[in-house]
Amino acid sequence: MGKRPPAKAVALPRVVISNGTLEALKWLGLVLMTLDHANKYVFAHGLPGAFELGRLAMPIFGFVLAYNLARPGALTSGAYARTMKRLALYGVAATPFFIGLGGLLSGWWPLNIMFTLLVAAGVLYLGSAHETEKIVR
Structure with a gap:
């Protein structure tokens, strides 16, 4: 063939x-x-439909986040680095509160949503940098 x-x-x-x-x-x-x-945390899951809406x-x-990082010039202006630094900083700052409210996975994994968004921003950065050939293959 x-x-x-x-x-x-x-x-x-x-x-x-x-x-x-x-x-x-x-x-x-x-x-x-x-x-x-x-x-x-206040109503102990007592509001019907609130959980579903919260998702x-x-x-x-x-x-x-993805839309803002996809704007033209975001890679060259340093938007990715600024965004990832802020997500990491606020993720670390929120961690004690997250742990205090019982947000541990298997008793030791205290990562909150900021770290999920940080990983997403990192993946978007790698994809964008790869498209413009700014990273080593």
Whole structure:
């Protein structure tokens, strides 16, 4: 069998979301996260539907983070490094509170959502840097 020629890349249209919409998404994520935390720590899971609504907060924050890191020039302007430093700093700062509220996995793994977002930002950085050939293969 003969080899097929490589498929040509298709340029997809750029998704553009206004800054006001991104700000609204951040506020929605914050409200849903606060509802989820209040339901867990104040109301002992007593608010019907609050847990389910609270689960939407992380994907919203993840989308906003990914969208902001995908902006043109984010790699060259140092946005990835700044974002990862902030996520690491706030992740470490939140860890004592996270542990105090009982957030340990198997008794010793005190990582909160900031570290999950940090890993996501790191993966996005590696993908972006690879596309522009700024890292060693």
